[in-house]
Amino acid sequence: MQKFLCCVLAMILLSSCTKKSDKPEIWIYTSIYKDTVADLQPKLEAKFPQYKFNFFQAGSEEISAKVNAEELAGGTRADILIFSDRFYFEELATKGRFEKLTSPLVKQVPESMKNKDGYYAAVSLPVMVMIYNSEAVATPPKTFKEMSGPEWKNKFTTGSPLASGTNFTTVAFLQKAYGWDWFKALRANDTISEGGNSSVVRRVQTKERPVGWVLLENALRLHEKNSKIKVVYPEDGVILQNNAMAIIKKKADRKPAQDVADWFLGNEGQDSMVRARLMYASMPGRPAPKGAPELTEIMKKAHKWDQSTIDEFMKNRETIKEEFAKIMLQ
Amino acid sequence: MRLRSALSIRSLLLFFAAALIFILCVIPFASLIYRVVSADGDFSIAVFGDVIAAPAVRLAVVNTLKVCISITALSLIVAVPLAWLITRWDLPFASRARSWLSLPFAIPPYVGAIAWIYLANPSTGLFNNVLGAPIFNIYSVTGLIFVETSFLYTFVFLGVTSALDRMDSSFEEAARLSGASPWRVFRDITLPIIRPSLMSGGLLVFLAAVASFGVPALIGGPARIYLLTTQIYNFQRIGSMSGFLKAAALAILLMFVALFLLIASQIVISSKKMQTVSGKTARPSTFSLEKWKWPAFAVVAFFWCVVFVAPVTGILLSSLSRTQGDLALANFTLANWTRILFETDETVRAFRNSLLTAAGAATLASVVAIFVSYISVKTRLKGRAVFDLFSSLPYAIPGTVVALALIMSFSSSFLGVLPSLYNTLTLILIAYFVKYLSFSIKTMSDGYRQIDDVLAEAAHMSGANWSQTLVTIWIPLLMPALIASWFLVFMPALSEMTMTLLLTGPGLETIGTLTFQLQEYADASGGGASVLALIVIATVILINVIVKRVSRGKYGL
Numbered sequence: 001m002q003k004f005l006c007c008v009l010a011m012i013l014l015s016s017c018t019k020k021s022d023k024p025e026i027w028i029y030t031s032i033y034k035d036t037v038a039d040l041q042p043k044l045e046a047k048f049p050q051y052k053f054n055f056f057q058a059g060s061e062e063i064s065a066k067v068n069a070e071e072l073a074g075g076t077r078a079d080i081l082i083f084s085d086r087f088y089f090e091e092l093a094t095k096g097r098f099e100k101l102t103s104p105l106v107k108q109v110p111e112s113m114k115n116k117d118g119y120y121a122a123v124s125l126p127v128m129v130m131i132y133n134s135e136a137v138a139t140p141p142k143t144f145k146e147m148s149g150p151e152w153k154n155k156f157t158t159g160s161p162l163a164s165g166t167n168f169t170t171v172a173f174l175q176k177a178y179g180w181d182w183f184k185a186l187r188a189n190d191t192i193s194e195g196g197n198s199s200v201v202r203r204v205q206t207k208e209r210p211v212g213w214v215l216l217e218n219a220l221r222l223h224e225k226n227s228k229i230k231v232v233y234p235e236d237g238v239i240l241q242n243n244a245m246a247i248i249k250k251k252a253d254r255k256p257a258q259d260v261a262d263w264f265l266g267n268e269g270q271d272s273m274v275r276a277r278l279m280y281a282s283m284p285g286r287p288a289p290k291g292a293p294e295l296t297e298i299m300k301k302a303h304k305w306d307q308s309t310i311d312e313f314m315k316n317r318e319t320i321k322e323e324f325a326k327i328m329l330q
Numbered sequence: 331m332r333l334r335s336a337l338s339i340r341s342l343l344l345f346f347a348a349a350l351i352f353i354l355c356v357i358p359f360a361s362l363i364y365r366v367v368s369a370d371g372d373f374s375i376a377v378f379g380d381v382i383a384a385p386a387v388r389l390a391v392v393n394t395l396k397v398c399i400s401i402t403a404l405s406l407i408v409a410v411p412l413a414w415l416i417t418r419w420d421l422p423f424a425s426r427a428r429s430w431l432s433l434p435f436a437i438p439p440y441v442g443a444i445a446w447i448y449l450a451n452p453s454t455g456l457f458n459n460v461l462g463a464p465i466f467n468i469y470s471v472t473g474l475i476f477v478e479t480s481f482l483y484t485f486v487f488l489g490v491t492s493a494l495d496r497m498d499s500s501f502e503e504a505a506r507l508s509g510a511s512p513w514r515v516f517r518d519i520t521l522p523i524i525r526p527s528l529m530s531g532g533l534l535v536f537l538a539a540v541a542s543f544g545v546p547a548l549i550g551g552p553a554r555i556y557l558l559t560t561q562i563y564n565f566q567r568i569g570s571m572s573g574f575l576k577a578a579a580l581a582i583l584l585m586f587v588a589l590f591l592l593i594a595s596q597i598v599i600s601s602k603k604m605q606t607v608s609g610k611t612a613r614p615s616t617f618s619l620e621k622w623k624w625p626a627f628a629v630v631a632f633f634w635c636v637v638f639v640a641p642v643t644g645i646l647l648s649s650l651s652r653t654q655g656d657l658a659l660a661n662f663t664l665a666n667w668t669r670i671l672f673e674t675d676e677t678v679r680a681f682r683n684s685l686l687t688a689a690g691a692a693t694l695a696s697v698v699a700i701f702v703s704y705i706s707v708k709t710r711l712k713g714r715a716v717f718d719l720f721s722s723l724p725y726a727i728p729g730t731v732v733a734l735a736l737i738m739s740f741s742s743s744f745l746g747v748l749p750s751l752y753n754t755l756t757l758i759l760i761a762y763f764v765k766y767l768s769f770s771i772k773t774m775s776d777g778y779r780q781i782d783d784v785l786a787e788a789a790h791m792s793g794a795n796w797s798q799t800l801v802t803i804w805i806p807l808l809m810p811a812l813i814a815s816w817f818l819v820f821m822p823a824l825s826e827m828t829m830t831l832l833l834t835g836p837g838l839e840t841i842g843t844l845t846f847q848l849q850e851y852a853d854a855s856g857g858g859a860s861v862l863a864l865i866v867i868a869t870v871i872l873i874n875v876i877v878k879r880v881s882r883g884k885y886g887l
Contacts, residue, residue, distance in 0.1 A: 034847055054753075054835065054836050055836060056834070056835060056836075058831055058832070058834075058846075059831075061566070061567050062831050062832055064574075065566055065574065065730065065734060065832065066734075066737060066832050068571055068574040068734075069574075069734040069737040069738050069741075069832075070737060070738075070741050071571075072365045072369065072738060073365070073737065073738040073739075073741050074741075077741060077752070087570075088570070091570055091571070154453065160551075162563075162564040162567050163563075163567055164567070192552045194551035194552050195547070195548070195551065198849050199548075202444075206448070206451075206454050207453070207454050208447075208451055208453045208454045209453070317570065318570075318572075318573070321564075322386075325386065325564070329551075329554050329556070330386075330389075330554060330556075
């Protein structure tokens, strides 16, 4: 028994003394896909052989929770954050937790897709569209707006703004456009608003609710295997999301992180981000996702990001969620 | 001289176990509380008030109580007769039925919920499709209670069967010889003796139900039933620091409620002295079911089909489906299996990591429980109950919060002394240990409680020192409890997802993180997650079969 305990203790101590490499480490916390990470990591390592790259890859909500916990414990380990909760970036920027991005390429990122003081910028643009199961729906919907109509009773599903950042952004824009009464009508239609984007896909696939709003990337990934699921680009405007990038302020030299951030906005980085062609690039001139209209085309109708909108959503963040919960979830 | 040396080994081991609990189960949560009250720079408990004042939280409290009390009651109602039937009656295939009935616990609850949604959702559920009418609605309070109970009754079942195995059946026999009916024997002899197991089993179910997240999120969500854990999650997912603090504050409150419950239950349990194992007993003689033999078997088999075969069939169909929910023959394929087994690089690494951490946590927890339960049951040390209590707290709060507390304590060097365990498998192992230790301690404490001190005294008088007594008396008699304890930690840890997602790092994939990744990104059709779930269930069954083989049928679930 004693031997065993000694072994356990030794094991704990051993495994904690992990081999230290001499290279400075760069920690990137990101919600970009694992396969995208797998694709760009070797390129990063080839470009910056002097650094060791570590990725923590998870959903936006896991990342913000982890960063919050680390911040409370004295400072996050992350050097670079890349994920799609723009409001979280805005909050940390206001708190002075970010270093200004020095890359000259930031200038080329459209105004509406970066922080006004240069603390973060989008590296790619996921987009919220609608999908439907063509086996269960003969005439597909054309707009978000019409989903409140009686013909869609028991047919529509959405993610929950309580469960995912991209769904929050969507709810925020749609309540601004159509008001809470529109959501009340959705509720009257028995719309299921639960979980993140993958739950929506599951419900559309099983025809439990044959129409849903979901990120284009989820739809495109699915479409490869399942041609029954079709994409609708709502005529009343898709909802663009921002996969934002920022550098955490630290005492350590920030030059390495700045170089890496520059790489993400450069040709190689942007190519990797949109390689699978599941989302739009934030730098102009990249190809659109498979089968999707050009960004400029989509931007014409898309709901607009500007500073006053951001401020408004930031200020009402909790009220928006509470109001949504009251209408849709209780 | 001899006494002194025996005493020192004993105190050393006991001290080590106690210290481990203190360091891993107390310090992280104490520091969580500290950080929450001092988040703004000065001391403030206003956040607790804000949380309590929120109407959504009050509603969640009411729902949680309603749902969890029902689950506990139902688990007891279902599990106790089953355990009694299997250990005390001549049920056909009794030993096999016991293994079968323990299996639902091996289904990851998250996957089980998906399986039930597939089988019984009101619009397209398989059962409803077959029957041609929406008869079953899993999205309801009843559905939620049903699904939770179908996993959680195993706590009571495992605890009570192992108590019935260990108890001295001579009391029962005496009663029978005096002409008591089976029911009377049960009511007057058996039930009072197994009461501690019943209570701690019931308590575990209650705490597990309160702490459960996967099932309430997936089934409660669409039914618009919110529990405390889903509410904590909602706060946390606001994303802002204030939301984060609210989530932590609510979790801390939940921890105190659990503390209160645990203390109350300890007072009740410790007021009764219950020792009934006075050595190795022969197999108890069984009552005869006579003509009810096969009907009874049919009932047990039907129950098993409902709680295990149905969801596993659901998972199996889903793992073979090209698109979920399509029952056309053309839709069936082995593609999900080949993709997960042969085309996903992480699969092997995820399994290795999960097996290592789950087995490590299960072993560590069971070993620690040998000592901690010894302290709390077999010694009169002051404050002995504290360890039992502290080890139970992490279980009562949602995994996310446990993981966040561990992140806070371990993100830099722990306590300023130990090297940082951050981004190591060891920290994931510790998380499993912390979260599930109470399973081990509860099971082992029940075990100790039933073993009469006279055995240890006899060993002592024959000159055995403490460690000899431990090895020759306690451990052999505790073996069924030890095995149960090991599995109770191993099974949920093997596919744990919520904590692991936050603690994982480069190269540290587990089955849980792989499932998440498949579900969220790579494999939206959902078949991949089902493949993993089936492999998890198969692994648990395999290990159990090996344990049974090696022990020649003596031990195992």
